[in-house]
Amino acid sequence: MNDSGHRYFIIHKPFEMVSQFISPDKVRLLGDLDFDFPEGTHAIGRLDNHSEGLLILTTNKKVTKLLFQGEVPHKRTYLVMVKGVVTPEELLQLKTGITIVIAGGADYLTTPCHAAIVEKPAGLFHRPQAFRELLPHTWLEITLTEGKFHQVRKMVMAIGHRCQRLIRTSIEDLELGELAPGHVREIEEHLFFEQLKIRYSANITA
Structure with a gap:
């Protein structure tokens, strides 16, 4: 567990899975992955149903604003x-x-x-x-x-x-690497912010 109490994950989102845990439609969801995500986990950004690859999940609600709404755009x-x-x-x-x-x-x-x-x-x-x-x-x-x-x-x-x-x-520097489709990797908080090139501070956590 990180000092802030938050947890950070990357997944290799498979083809034909939506980037959310709940949907009114009959679709494959993040909750169908073979992993016990903690309560409050949500996706940062999205990949559509037919796209694959790197998707970030976290319990920290402030990451979306830091990553996608900051002054410096992220690659x-x-x-x-x-x-x-x-x-x-x-x-x-x-x-x-x-x-x-x-x-x-x-x-x-x-x-x-x-x-x-x-x-x-x-x-x-x-x-x-x-x-x-x-x-x-x-x-x-x-x-x-x-x-x-x-x-x-x-x-x-x-x-x-x-x-x-x-x-x-x-x-940024957070890479999918050889993570297989449907697999999950948890990342330490300081590495998560470092690789995403987001300023790491205790003040940003919820």
């Missing part, structure tokens, strides 16, 4: 498999900023970001839809400092490529 990195072959020109569009449609139907020009074509990562966990990898596709690594709704999916669609797989691999 989030994703591996993205898209349909078809991405050209250098299309990649440049992702890097320099591309127009997507956000809530309310408004056009939004994305902030310049890191984007690169990469090889399929070694040791990547397979999914039932793995047959798609037999068709022409491209793996991308994209790092954002902003998080509009479905932003990565909208960005690759804007350059003409449908997102077929989306995996969040890190938030």
